[in-house]
Amino acid sequence: MAVNKNKNQNNKIIGIASLKEGLSALKVADLHDIRKKLQIKNISSLKKAELIQYLAVEVPILVSNIIRQFDERRLFLIKSIIANSGVISAKDKEIEEMEYFPKTGFMFTGFRNGDPVVMIPLELLPSLEEIVRDETILADVKRNTDWIKITRGLLYYYGTVPHNKLVDLVEKYMPIHPHYLDFNHAIFDAMEYYQEIYIDGYGYSYWEVLDPLVILEEQASRKTIDYYPFTKKQLLEAGETGFVERPKGFSQLLSLFTQEYRMPKQEAMELVEDCIMNVKLGAQPGQLLQYLQTELIFENLEAVQRLMDAVVLIMNNTREWYLKGFTSEELFAQEKKELLPFPNKKGEVISLQTRQKVGRNDPCPCGSGKKFKKCCGN
Numbered sequence: 001m002a003v004n005k006n007k008n009q010n011n012k013i014i015g016i017a018s019l020k021e022g023l024s025a026l027k028v029a030d031l032h033d034i035r036k037k038l039q040i041k042n043i044s045s046l047k048k049a050e051l052i053q054y055l056a057v058e059v060p061i062l063v064s065n066i067i068r069q070f071d072e073r074r075l076f077l078i079k080s081i082i083a084n085s086g087v088i089s090a091k092d093k094e095i096e097e098m099e100y101f102p103k104t105g106f107m108f109t110g111f112r113n114g115d116p117v118v119m120i121p122l123e124l125l126p127s128l129e130e131i132v133r134d135e136t137i138l139a140d141v142k143r144n145t146d147w148i149k150i151t152r153g154l155l156y157y158y159g160t161v162p163h164n165k166l167v168d169l170v171e172k173y174m175p176i177h178p179h180y181l182d183f184n185h186a187i188f189d190a191m192e193y194y195q196e197i198y199i200d201g202y203g204y205s206y207w208e209v210l211d212p213l214v215i216l217e218e219q220a221s222r223k224t225i226d227y228y229p230f231t232k233k234q235l236l237e238a239g240e241t242g243f244v245e246r247p248k249g250f251s252q253l254l255s256l257f258t259q260e261y262r263m264p265k266q267e268a269m270e271l272v273e274d275c276i277m278n279v280k281l282g283a284q285p286g287q288l289l290q291y292l293q294t295e296l297i298f299e300n301l302e303a304v305q306r307l308m309d310a311v312v313l314i315m316n317n318t319r320e321w322y323l324k325g326f327t328s329e330e331l332f333a334q335e336k337k338e339l340l341p342f343p344n345k346k347g348e349v350i351s352l353q354t355r356q357k358v359g360r361n362d363p364c365p366c367g368s369g370k371k372f373k374k375c376c377g378n
Helices: 019-024 028-037 048-067 072-083 095-104 122-131 135-158 163-170 180-194 212-220 232-238 250-260 265-280 285-293 301-316 328-338
Strands: 087-089 108-112 115-119 197-200 203-206 339-341 349-351
Touching (some): 019 048, 028 048, 028 095, 048 122, 048 135, 072 087, 072 135, 095 115, 095 180, 135 180, 135 203, 180 197, 250 301
Antiparallel strands (some): 108 115, 339 349
């Protein structure tokens, strides 16, 4: 998303010398957001002028606490602003970022020569120079960066994780306790900055999840499937902003779009990425074909078949939210191991888990929830 360059915005700041100057350009509601972020209580009744005066004293004292919740990307941003005498261009910043900066209480947005900028009051620069070199703060920022990326990576692959599961999953890769509150502050602050994770009554979800309850119900219906055991490296990669999975079949479908349908590469790339996200959302082959019919023109049935061959390949190898991060291909291989022919009776199947014969009307051992005769026994 591009930053709105409408000069009639409320925060028209051209350069900023003092903290009071920056705070004065904000609305009362924005000032109270800063107060809440700084966990300052018992001043909610103050009028705007009084609130500005209070925050102008408290923000310089508490600014290091705010930065301790940051990750490396935001720390680098502060260093860039310091190096550029308190102001940098915001042409490449997202709207979400521009909305976040003033909520910190010490970073402000405005315009200079008609272009959006991010600024820090000149009076704060000397103390910030010391803060960004503080070894304890740098260690916290590095830890936060890993916490945030691992959390985002887990949600990219699992879709939704219940409240009581997230910490346990993250702790498989790096410790949280006894710093549970620090973890919460870092994650919630990152939610506000990146807006790629959200939380509701069901748990934590990746931003493209439409209905967390559906995902949790689908996951619960597959009782034999545990969360896929990703490596820390995989999660750190998936935790990068803008990450998109590249499953087997990605290059084939991309080539089909660019060569057979003459699509520009960037447009084709976006269409493949849309297909991957639709698979994560639970789309079936027919639904994906319907979607592609709105984007492509098929010359004949053979073209449709070539497309569906490529689509099915990428679907079978995409990590699905309903499958807790497994691909259909991986589960198929796993289910084949769990279904063994009974040694004495032809045509019977036993489950490795129960060691009991599976009847035609019994639940299928693969965990689909269907009867065996209508699933793996078909």
